[in-house]
Every structure is written in C-alpha cells, then in structure tokens.
Amino acid sequence: MRPFEYSVLLHGEAIKFIEYPLQCDQLLSFLSLPSQSKSSDNNYRSKLGPIKLGSSGLETPVCIPSEREILLKFKHHLIDRSNRLSSWNNASVNSNCCQWAGVVCNNVTAHVVQLHLNTTEPHPDDYQFDDEGKSIPAFLGAMTSLTHLDLSHTGFYGKIPPKVGNLSNLVYLDLSYVVNGTIPSHIGNLSNLPEYLYLGLANLSKAFHFLHTLQALPSLTHLSLSGCTLPLPHHSQPSALNFSSLLSLDLYYVYYPFFPKWIVGLTKLVSLDLTGNYIQGPIPDGIQNLTLLQTLHLSENLFSSSIPDSLYSLRQLKFLRLDENKLNESISNALGNLTSLIKLDLSSNLQLEGTIPTSLKSLTSLVQLDLSWNRLSGNLTDQIGDFEKVVELDFSFNSIGGTLPISFEKLLSLKYLYLSNNHFIGNPFKSLKSLCKLSNIDITNNHFQGVIKEDDLANLTNVKLFSGKGNNFTLQVGPNWCPRFQLSHLDMGSWKLGPKFPSWIQSQKNIRYLDTSNTWILDYIPTWFWEALPHASYVNLSHNHIHGKLATILRNPLSINVVDLSRNRLCGKLPILSKDVNWLDMSSNSFSETMDDFLCQKQHKLMQVQFLNLASNKLSGKIPDCWINWNNLVVVNLQSNHFIGNLPPSIGYLSLLQSLNIRNNSLSGIFPTTLRKNNLLISLDLGENNLSGTIPSLIGESLLNLRILRLRSNSFSGHIPNEICDMTFLQDLDFAHNSLSGNIPSCFSHLNAMFEKNKRKIPSTISNLNFLSRLDMSHNHLKGKIPTGTQIQSFEASDFAGNNLCGPPLPINYYSNQKVPVTDNIGTKIDGHEVNWFFVSMAIGFVVGFWTVVAPLLVYRSWRYAYFSFLDEMLYKLKSY
Secondary structure (H helix, E strand, O other): OOOOEEEEEEEEEEEOOOOOOOOOOHHHHHHOOOOHHHHHHHHHHHHHHHOOEOOOEEEEOOOOOOHHHHHHHHHOOOOEOOOOOOOOOHHHOOOOOHHHOOEEEEEOOOEEEOOOOOOOOOOOEEHHHHHHHHOOHHHHHHHHOOOOOEEEOOOOOOOOOHHHHHOOOEEEEOOOOEEEEOOHHHHOOOOOOOOEEOOOOEEEEOOOHHHHHHOOOOOEEEEEOOOOOOOOOOOOOOOOOOOOOOOEEEEEOOOOOOOOOOHHOOOOEEEEOOOOOOEOOOOOOHHOOOOOOOOOEOOEEEOOOOOOOHHHHOOOEEEEEEEOOOOEEOOHHHHHHOOOEEEEEEOOEEEEEEOHHHHHHHOOOOOOEEEEEHHHHHOHHHHHHHHOOOOEEEOOOOOEEEOOOHHHHHHOOEEEEEEEOEEEEOOHHHHHOOOOOOOEOOOOEEEEEEEEEHHOOOOOOOOOOOEOOOOEEEEEEEOOOOOOOOOOEEOOOOOOOOOOHHHHHHHOOOEEEEOOOOOOOOOOOOOOOOOOOOOOOEOOOOOOOEEEEEEHHHHOOOOOEEEEOOOEEEEEEOOOOOOOOEEOOOOOEEEEOOOHHHOOOOOOOOOOOEEEEEOOOEEEEEEOOOHHOOOOOHHHOOOOOEEEOOOHHHHHHHHOEEEOOOOOOOEEEEOOOOHHHHHOOOOOOOOOOOOEOOOOOHHHHHHHOOOEEEEEOOOOEOOOOOOHHHHHOOOEEEOOOOOEOOOOOOHHHOOHHHHHHHHHHHHHHHHOOOOOOOOOOOOOOOOOOOOOOOOOOOHHHHOOOOOEEEOOOOOOOEEEEEOOOOOOOOEEEOOOOOOOOOOHHHHHHHHHHHOOOOOHHHHHHHHHHHHHHHHHHHHHHHHHH
C-alpha cells in the first residue's frame, strides 16, 4: 500500500514521520476512511451515511447476495495456499461477506466498497492459477459500488479488463505487480478517481499514449509506476502534461534513462521518486520550480554534475536522497538553506570531495544523515552537537580524520553511528560513553587507540551491534565484569583482550556474530563457551594462541554455521560436527590422528559444509572414503598434513566441488580417475605427493572448467596428453619436478587464457560493485586505467600497487610496477605463482549461495554490516589460500 503522509523509518522502527509505505494490514483499517476524510471527515461520512453503534461497537452490515456470489466466483479463480481467504464461504455461520477478510462494506447500503487482497509478505505459492484464471476476472466490473480495489501482489497477470472502467466510484486502485500490456482507454472512465493509482511493474512499453490517457483523470493526486516498463522517448510523447492535481509521482526503477521534462511543470508535487533509472548528465534545471517538494529521491542514477545551488532553494524539502550517483566537486555551503531536512543521503558518490560544509549545523531537524562512501576529508567539528534530533549518522568510507568532537555527548537521540574506514584518532569513548540510546556502533578500520575501561561502557546499555576491528584498543576490565548491554554482533578483532579468555562473553546471550581474532588470547577455550552462544551463526577466534584439545572441550557436536579457529595451537582429534555447519576453517593448528571419526560419523547424516579448510595440521592416515554425505562441499583444503594412500573414490560424489587442494602430503598411487565426476572443478592442486603413473587424458575430457592444475613434485611419467589443450580456461599449469617425457604438445599455443594473463585490464564491469568492504588487486600483471565506479576509487592506492595501472586512487600520471613475492596461507613463498583472482569470484558466489539473508541486507543496515564484515574476512582468506 502507499503512504498518506511521511516519516523516517529506520531499521524497521518508525521514528517520528511516515516516509515509507504502510503495509496492507496496517492500512486496512485506515482505508475505511478514504483519504479525503483527512481534510474533511464530515464529507466522507456524508457519503457513507451515519455510523451505527451496536452493543459491542460498530454494527456490521449484511452484504448483498449478488455481491457475495461475485466474491465467491472470484475466489474460485485462486489457489489460496496460505488459506488467507478461508473466511470466504457460503456456510451459514459465515455467509456475511462483509465480515470476510479483505472485504469492507458500506455501513448503510451494505454494498462492498473496498476489496484488499494485497498481502504484506507475498509467497510465490500463495496464489496460482489454472489456464482460465490468469487474467483479472472481467466480472469484477459488476461491483460498481467499489471505492477501493487493491489486487497488488495477488498473482494476477495480464491486461486490465475494459470493464474496470465501469467502477466509476473508485477512489483507490492498486494493480501493482499485476498488469502486463496496455492500459485500456476505458480507464479514462474512472473520472471520480481523485487520488491513488498504482501500477507497479506493469509492462507499458507499447502504451505510447498511456500518459495522455491518464490526463483524463483530472483529480489524480498519487501516481506510482514503480518498476514499470515505459516506452522509450519518441516524437509522439508529450513534452508537457497537465496533471494539475498531482501531489506524488513514483517512477522508481522504470529504467528510463532520460529526465522527463514534463515533470518540472507539476508545480503541486510534494513527492518525487526517480530512483534507479540510470539518468545521465547533470541534475536538470527546472527542479527548483517544484517549490512544494518535501520528498525528492534521485538515488541510483548516473547524474554526473556537482549538486546545483538551485536544488538548495527547495526550502520545504524534508527527505533528500542523491545517493549512488556520480556527483562530484564539493558540497556547497548553500546546503544550510535546507533547514527543514529530516533525512539527507548523499552517500556513494565517489567524486564528491572536500570538507563537510560548516553550514551543516543549520540542519537542526535532521534525523538521519548519510555521507558514507564519498571522498570527504577534514575533521568533524563541535557543530555536530547541534543535531539534537539525529538518530543515525553515517560517515563511513571517507577520509575524515581527527578526534571525535566532545559535542558528540549532546547527541542523546543517536542510535546508529557508522564511522568505519576513515582516519579518526584518539579514544572515541570519551565522546560516546554518555549516549545511552546507541544501538549500533561501527568504528572499524580507523586509527583509534586507548585503554577502554568498565566506566567507558557503563551507560551504553542499549548497544546491540559493536564493530571495532582494525584499531589499537586494550580492553581493561575485571574478571567479574558483567556488561549491561546484550550484543547480537560483536567484532573486537585486533583488540588486546588476552591473555585470559574473556569470561564476560558468557553474559552475552544473544550473540549471533562474534569476532575476537588476533586479540592476544593465550588461554584454552572454556567448556561454557560453546553452550553460551545458542544463537551464534558466526564465530571467529583465529590468529590467537588458543591451546587445548577441542574435541574434549565440546560436549555436543559443533553446530555454528561459520567457525574460524585457524592459526591457533589446538590439538588432538578433530571435533564432531552437526549438519548445521556451513563453513569450517581449522587450518594452521596441531590437530592430529586420523579423520575417520570426523568424516565418517555414525549418524550417516547429510552434512551442509561448503567450505572445509584443515590445511597445515598433523592429520595422518588415509583420507577416509566417507565423502558421500558431504556433497555440498565447494572448497576442500587438506594441504600440508601427513595423509597417505590413494585419494578415496567417494570424493567423486562431490558434484559441487570447485577447489580441491591436497598439496604437500604423502599420497600415493595413480592419478585418481574418480575426479572425472567433479566437472565443476576450477582448481586442482595435488602437488608435492608421491603420485605416479601417467597423466590421464580424462583431465582434458572431463575437467573442462579448470583454471589451475598443479601436479608438481610427484612421480608422474609418460607424455603430456593432448586433451589438456581442450581446457580453454586454464591459466596456471604446473607439471614441474616429475618424470615426464616426450614433446610438449604443440597445441599448448592455443591455451589463450594463459597467454592473456599478462595482458589484462581490470574489467570495466567491476565499477558496478557498490558493496565491497575490501579490495586488493596489488602485485599482479594488470595494466591500463582503473575503472571509475561507485566504489572503486574509495580504496587505497596500495590496493592497486605492483601492476601497470593508472588513474584514481593512484597519483596523477602514476604507473605502479613494482613486484613482490606472493605467499600462501601458511606464509611460504609459492614458486612463480601469483594470486589467482578466480578465488575472489568463487568466494563471492559461494557466500551468496550460503548466506541466505541477501534480501534483508537491503533493508537492515546492521545485517548488512555484519554480512560484509564476514565477506571481508572470507575474501581475505581465499585470496591468500
């Protein structure tokens, strides 16, 4: 459903205003008083007659039988899997259609006046159709008393039947996600439609006269065409349109690459949304004519000018979004004219630079300010303390430095603070410790430092998300400290928490994400730890000196989705896993004995693990032949252990496997022919073993997706099979230190992927990425200009060093060309091999498939930060793997 007024909705919580659409269940009761009642409640009551009160409240009218039959006929066109229409039946106890879900009747005439089949959470199986029921039933046109009709998200699909034009009393029509095709001219008969028309996702590409048709609705005030397919401009389209009463226009994601010039004539507009249309060029002149605008959304376009001063003349603006464009230069001091602003979002404009204007202090009504992902510099001043109403501040991913102003302590309404990836210094808790409403704090990757004591955290009782990795803090608390907050996300990577294991974590009952990597812990993991985290989905204790036998500490199978215990001193047998584990990294420890119990569990349950890294341990014996229950694996790394014998046949059941590394063991026998089944393999490394025999032709016949094939330092003999020349994606081929003979196949000259390795430009499509938290392309053979994009220029020059690249963020006219050796994940030099970037793309593909919260990431910023912190860690690991 659509808004009736505006507000800020932050993280699902309404702060004060209403900006985003209300859902159907919220709106249903409101719509019993149509929107004209806002200005004159008496006018609406005169239409419906007096409201009768019975002994238990409003008297419910009894519906008209003919209209009941129409509704029942309508229901038969649906397959209602969620049973939302269970009340729609002819049973005597429930035959009154005025009491059915989604139906509203006039209290006097008993006519059905409102029909709401919209659902707040549509499910693809909720409504399905037979061959006769795909289109909107024409007989709905017989319900001429209808004033409100909402069929959005119901699954109807097709053209609007002409008989909809008979619904002359409609004041509200929502056919979003329904319409496909032209809008019939009969819609012009809806001359009484005074306000709302919503046609989201309609295919209007051939409806050249559609906008002219809408001009037959002279009282239209709210028009939404979000996600529609509009016809491209041509000579028959209007340069001006007379929507003299239009207050709200939504052209969100219509992919219309030109600014519609007729919009600047809609002088009564209060809300304009042109988000996501790839409109190029400067922000057009004429918008300043829309002097009544309160909401202006121009996000996710390609506007490439500076922000024009004329935009700052719109003094009624409350909500201004210009994020994710190519705006450049600095922010004018004229910004201070917009004193009514409640929400300001200028984020993700990578050429927007300079200092934050001092006039920002005039925007004292701000509730939300987002200046993230730009190139802003300078320091924050004490004027920030004037934002007494502010709930969210986001300055992340800029070059802002200095200490936090002491005036931060005045921001008593602040709940969400994001300062990550800047150059802040000092101890931020001196300014933040009094902000008792803070919920999310992200100060990752700055130059903050200092000793944090119990008193610094005593008032932060509402913090749910805290991320402070990449600073130089020491947490100094007593052994019996019990924090007053309950965190769901905790990232204290690189803090000094040790040498004892932080016992206060036991008090945090809601932890979902925990990162205490590289925190100087020289202790064992206490027995309470795993049971104290019943809701955890990510635990990272890597890069410490944690010791002990993990298998004896665990009372139950390890059940956390993502577990990283790498680079510690854990020993003994590998722990037993539950099927809930998706990502497990226990590399660079001292685990010993065999893998039998770990891999061949008695329950014979299907495991969900997709990433398994047991490299650089002391595991021994044969690799068990129990892989049939691990068929979700994508990455397996068993390198640098003491395995012997043949590669087991059941590894061929890993149909999703993309990377297999068993380098530096003592495997014997011939090349494992079972690998022919693993046709998705991208990387295969069996080097530094005792394999013998010939290199079979099946490699080139079955493993056609391989990009890396390493068989070095074995005892292979015979000739190199010609079939390898069919591996067109091969980039890294290493057969060194074997006993091969014969000629090198002449067709090797056709392995173009190898020869193109030294000729690459960074692909221009990388500029479309706008959510990376880390990117390192240093020390490769890349050349040319670094693509300009939403985010790429925000990274450091060092991330592109060791190539032959130019352009921002590198200095002007600078080509970087130094080279350094590359190390693997245990710190040893790889002979002549360089980082292969398929690992990065593979990681992204894997994580997207594994982490099933992608859609909520677009809504909940706290989830988004947690996710990208996770992704940052995993990309780093795979890059060095």
